Amino acid sequence: MAGKIIEIRGVSKQFKNAQAYAVDHVSIDVSRGDFITIMGTSGSGKTTLLKMINRIHELTDGNIFFEGQNIHDLKVEAYRKKIGYVIQQIGLFPHMTVAENIAVVPKSLHWGKDRIAARASELLSLVHLEPAIYKDRYPSQLSGGQQQRVGLARALAADPEIMLMDEPFGAIDAITRQVLQDELLAIHRKTGKTVLFVTHDLHEAFRLGDKVIIMNEGRVQQYDTPYNILFHPANGYVAKLVASEDIIEKLKVLRADSISTPVQVTPDGRVPRVLANAPLSAVLGKFMETGAPQIYVEDAQGRIEGSILWNSLQSIASLRTEGAEYFV
Amino acid sequence: MSKPGLDTLLLGTLEYIDTHQAAFLAAIQRHLLLFVIVLLISVAIGVPLGMASAKRPIFSAWALNIFSALKMIPSLALLMVFIPILGVGFLPAMIALIVHALPTILINTYTGYSQIDEAILENATAMGLTEREILWRVETPLALPLIFSGLRTSSVDIIATTTVAAYIGAGGLGEFVIVGITNMNSVIMLAGSLTVAAIALIVDFIFSLLQRRLIRYQIA
Ligand SMILES: Nc1ncnc2c1ncn2[C@@H]1O[C@H](COP(=O)(O)OP(=O)(O)OP(=O)(O)O)[C@@H](O)[C@H]1O
Ligand SMILES: [Mg+2]
Numbered sequence: 001m002a003g004k005i006i007e008i009r010g011v012s013k014q015f016k017n018a019q020a021y022a023v024d025h026v027s028i029d030v031s032r033g034d035f036i037t038i039m040g041t042s043g044s045g046k047t048t049l050l051k052m053i054n055r056i057h058e059l060t061d062g063n064i065f066f067e068g069q070n071i072h073d074l075k076v077e078a079y080r081k082k083i084g085y086v087i088q089q090i091g092l093f094p095h096m097t098v099a100e101n102i103a104v105v106p107k108s109l110h111w112g113k114d115r116i117a118a119r120a121s122e123l124l125s126l127v128h129l130e131p132a133i134y135k136d137r138y139p140s141q142l143s144g145g146q147q148q149r150v151g152l153a154r155a156l157a158a159d160p161e162i163m164l165m166d167e168p169f170g171a172i173d174a175i176t177r178q179v180l181q182d183e184l185l186a187i188h189r190k191t192g193k194t195v196l197f198v199t200h201d202l203h204e205a206f207r208l209g210d211k212v213i214i215m216n217e218g219r220v221q222q223y224d225t226p227y228n229i230l231f232h233p234a235n236g237y238v239a240k241l242v243a244s245e246d247i248i249e250k251l252k253v254l255r256a257d258s259i260s261t262p263v264q265v266t267p268d269g270r271v272p273r274v275l276a277n278a279p280l281s282a283v284l285g286k287f288m289e290t291g292a293p294q295i296y297v298e299d300a301q302g303r304i305e306g307s308i309l310w311n312s313l314q315s316i317a318s319l320r321t322e323g324a325e326y327f328v
Numbered sequence: 329m330s331k332p333g334l335d336t337l338l339l340g341t342l343e344y345i346d347t348h349q350a351a352f353l354a355a356i357q358r359h360l361l362l363f364v365i366v367l368l369i370s371v372a373i374g375v376p377l378g379m380a381s382a383k384r385p386i387f388s389a390w391a392l393n394i395f396s397a398l399k400m401i402p403s404l405a406l407l408m409v410f411i412p413i414l415g416v417g418f419l420p421a422m423i424a425l426i427v428h429a430l431p432t433i434l435i436n437t438y439t440g441y442s443q444i445d446e447a448i449l450e451n452a453t454a455m456g457l458t459e460r461e462i463l464w465r466v467e468t469p470l471a472l473p474l475i476f477s478g479l480r481t482s483s484v485d486i487i488a489t490t491t492v493a494a495y496i497g498a499g500g501l502g503e504f505v506i507v508g509i510t511n512m513n514s515v516i517m518l519a520g521s522l523t524v525a526a527i528a529l530i531v532d533f534i535f536s537l538l539q540r541r542l543i544r545y546q547i548a
Contacts (some may be wrong), residue, residue, distance in 0.1 A: 078456065085455065164454075
């Protein structure tokens with residue numbers, strides 16, 4: 001079912017003894033199945049916004065609706081069980097094995113033993129950890145990257161409606177981080193889960209998000225596709241934020257599927273292909289390498305999702321970022 | 329009289345114990361009884377109080393201060409303080425020993441519950457666990473290693489201090505030590521103190537076994 005899963009209406013948060021608002025009149029709609037990244041510098045209110053969604057923080061003002069219901073009226077524990085939560089510090093339970101960690105919410109929901117065990121194995125495979133090897137380990141016996149995979153599996157355990165992720169890969173090295181990003185995208189495609197993902201890394205925000213929320217000083221500066229944020233920044237703040245990115249940088253952070261169009265004809269076997277989440281810079285490389293006029297965009301299973309024409313890629317290069325007027 | 333050698337001393341001690349078996353068994357029983365009662369009552373008071381202190385900051389301020397101060401008082405001094413208040417006998421000795429044992433158990437329990445990583449608790453809450461589930465499935469298992477080591481330390485402590493408590497009429501193995509000291513008889517004194525040491529070691533060993541069984545994980 002499509003439609004809105006989360007509606008944030010005029011939400012503000014002012015902490016006790018704080019002068020400024022941590023989150024300042026934010027209104028955002030999230031559609032089911034969206035992958036939304038929230039990007040902003042430190043202290044811009046990203047974590048606070050996320051924690052108001054799962055009711056760790058009370059709202060000072062405004063309302064949040066989940067599937068049309070005001071979250072304030074929902075039974076808090078039952079509501080939270082529909083939300084997967086993954087944070088940078090991971091926070092696995094050190095006294096429980098990997099399988100026991102994953103089982104916490106299912107157990108609390110009174111699932112049967114066999115169902116829980118099957119679910120744990122299924123999820124470990126999904127996050128690329130061999131169940132037989134890892135299920136009986138304790139968190140202290142895993143690397144940081146492996147722990148974060150378990151954190152992700154645990155958050156997915158009871159098949160939540162929505163995933164809230166707060167800089168989950170923030171403490172992980174660049175190479176592993178990219179692997180995890182790709183896996184997360186694959187999981188998103190496979191499960192269709194709604195994801196709200198906080199990061200202060202612009203590249204990560206663009207790479208992962210179908211839509212990006214740019215925050216500053218508690219306010220939403222722009223909520224749009226990576227393409228629009230790069231080429232049609234809504235205000236001076238966003239324009240400055242993306243200004244440093246030259247055309248090659250922009251091609252690096254945009255995904256192939258951000259400009260591809262559905263294929264009209266029967267796919268031609270001779271046309272070169274790239275993965276949907278490959279950066280446009282790789283697409284450019286492919287064009288230069290093959291000299292082809294057209295490239296197909298395929299998913300991890302090799303199904304063709306769309307195509308990119310050389311002309312459409314070229315037209316990006318000739319696009320000038322709007323908002324140059326902000327710099328006069 | 330020349331000083332006897334160590335070997336004669338030890339043999340004499342064993343012989344003394346052998347010839348006074350009935351009195352010894354009674355003293356051991358009394359000693360253990362006092363230990364078990366004191367430990368149980370200290371746990372019954374110290375663990376819930378420590379837990380409450382960790383959860384209620386207002387509460388912890390005074391509870392912890394009082395008990396930290398109590399912990400500083402030497403055991404003998406503490407016992408003597410109780411004589412004018414409660415007189416002598418089993419009950420005053422028991423109360424004095426509880427006051428002596430309680431701080432370690434309470435403070436360890438408090439520390440056990442307070443040292444839990446914020447991120448772990450935040451996750452537990454965000455996962456939709458109830459406060460009760462969090463208490464029993466997350467906090468208590470994580471606090472257990474420290475609570476347990478508090479029990480272990482204070483158990484050995486109670487057993488040792490019970491010996492001194494014989495001065496205020498606690499009974500138990502301390503009586504042999506007192507008799508030995510007053511009569512300058514090393515054999516009787518050793519018979520009492522070595523037995524106390526043996527009990528302390530055995531109890532400590534039992535706790536170490538329990539600890540290994542109960543706590544399977546290691547915090548990295
Ligand atoms: N529990 C709290 N009590 C008081 N002030 C808080 C609390 N949590 C956050 N704040 C304040 O609210 C503002 C927004 O903080 P928030 O944690 O949401 O930022 P963030 O965007 O997540 O930053 P970062 O990228 O560093 O994680 C900051 O000024 C912060 O100091
Ligand atoms: Mg944050």
